[in-house]
Amino acid sequence: MRFFVYLIVFFSFFDLFSQLPIISPFAMQLGASSFIIGLAVGIYSFANTFGNIISGILTDRRGPFYILLFGLFSSALSLFSYAVIEGPMTLIGIRFLHGLTEGLIIPAAFTFLANRSERSKRGRNAAISGAFVGLAAILGPAFSGIVSVRTSVVTIMTINGIFMLLLTIGAFLFLRSFTYVRKIKTDAQKAVKPLAFFRHPGIIRAFLGAFFLMFSQGVLALVLPLKVEFLHFDAKTTGMLLSVFGLVAVLIFLLPVNRIFDVARPMLTLAIGMFLMSVSMLFLSQVNELPWMMTAMIVYGIGFALLFPSINSLLIDSTEPESRGKAYGFFYAFFSIGVVAGSSTIGVLDVSFQGAFMVASGILFIVALFTLYGLRKDTRPVDKTTTIQ
Numbered sequence: 404m405r406f407f408v409y410l411i412v413f414f415s416f417f418d419l420f421s422q423l424p425i426i427s428p429f430a431m432q433l434g435a436s437s438f439i440i441g442l443a444v445g446i447y448s449f450a451n452t453f454g455n456i457i458s459g460i461l462t463d464r465r466g467p468f469y470i471l472l473f474g475l476f477s478s479a480l481s482l483f484s485y486a487v488i489e490g491p492m493t494l495i496g497i498r499f500l501h502g503l504t505e506g507l508i509i510p511a512a513f514t515f516l517a518n519r520s521e522r523s524k525r526g527r528n529a530a531i532s533g534a535f536v537g538l539a540a541i542l543g544p545a546f547s548g549i550v551s552v553r554t555s556v557v558t559i560m561t562i563n564g565i566f567m568l569l570l571t572i573g574a575f576l577f578l579r580s581f582t583y584v585r586k587i588k589t590d591a592q593k594a595v596k597p598l599a600f601f602r603h604p605g606i607i608r609a610f611l612g613a614f615f616l617m618f619s620q621g622v623l624a625l626v627l628p629l630k631v632e633f634l635h636f637d638a639k640t641t642g643m644l645l646s647v648f649g650l651v652a653v654l655i656f657l658l659p660v661n662r663i664f665d666v667a668r669p670m671l672t673l674a675i676g677m678f679l680m681s682v683s684m685l686f687l688s689q690v691n692e693l694p695w696m697m698t699a700m701i702v703y704g705i706g707f708a709l710l711f712p713s714i715n716s717l718l719i720d721s722t723e724p725e726s727r728g729k730a731y732g733f734f735y736a737f738f739s740i741g742v743v744a745g746s747s748t749i750g751v752l753d754v755s756f757q758g759a760f761m762v763a764s765g766i767l768f769i770v771a772l773f774t775l776y777g778l779r780k781d782t783r784p785v786d787k788t789t790t791i792q
Contacts (some may be wrong), residue, residue: 405528407577408515411471411570413535415508418482418563420543422447423624426498429556435491443494447502451739454506459514459732467511467518467728468578474507475571481505482564486557506739510731513715515578517731518724526664529715533708534656541649544642600730605670605721608774612673612714614737614744615770616707619680621745622763623703627687630756634691644700651704656712669717670774676709677771681764688760 426447430440454474462470481501488494516532517525547559600606628641655661664672683703690696714734722730749759 416539417543421547439491448739450499450502451506452736454503455736456732458507458510459729462728467515470511477504479564479567482560485560514728526716529712530656530661533711537653609714609718614741617741618745621742625746626759648700648704652708655708664712669713672709673713674774676706679706681767684760684764688757
């Protein structure tokens, strides 16, 4: 069961990452203006945010199985819908539908995993799920880049849709024994209101970790390719640098060192990971030689590997199963918003490559300090005492 849910996580992120190299050129081919191209890219994350929150609320009410099943099937339909796109406006509509349906999957999947994790192994299990995310980040763009040259964007989306349809069938066969439906909300569910999450020190830091993890990804996605091009390297160099950080993270997730996530306090590994990412960004702002840039990406990969399981463990430690779906909904909404915020902030500031990386480094450093301060705070699960009435 657990491995199959990991496959769902992998293919959901695989679908996300495989879109990155192809949506802008596809919109351009359809004759879209610069504004519409940006909207086609951004509206997916915008809709994904709403999907995440809706998924979290419904997961707590109906259980993760039904939400997973509906999310996978509706996502498959939205991917098949790319075949009927005729112009920029149709693209915008289908991108919104795609983001909304895809947003239903991940909170339900991670709630499924979290509710069936032994507390002593929740960090290691989060690391393994992070490895599947890392593999998707490496393989997704490579897959779409290669296939788009030989076929088309519609073919890529259709293949992804077939994966989602197969996962729908698999989920029905393998996960239905884990179904449960709550006819009446428990007292614990009634007690926890969404605003209570934003008063709990552990959950606040988990949300911030998710947001700024993807904020840094947004900065990298925007600035690193431009810096590589400015230094007269080809596009393959950008792919290599991003693959280096991904491979480092996956190795840490899978090797025995991942046991650190079961014994160390999540806030501590979160803060260390954030510090390392800050150092990496600062380093990228100062170096222009490829070996040093690769070193910076290795440091970034170590930071990423420390951060991702830590924020998952922190969220598990700070919530009860009855409200965990809702918490994961907000958690992954912050993921979606973070990517857009990172690239948008740098775009609005209109700074140089050096300035962009230094701004990102400074922000990550401040968040790391704030997380360290949280070591003094209570991180017991949200209950009635932390609820806004």
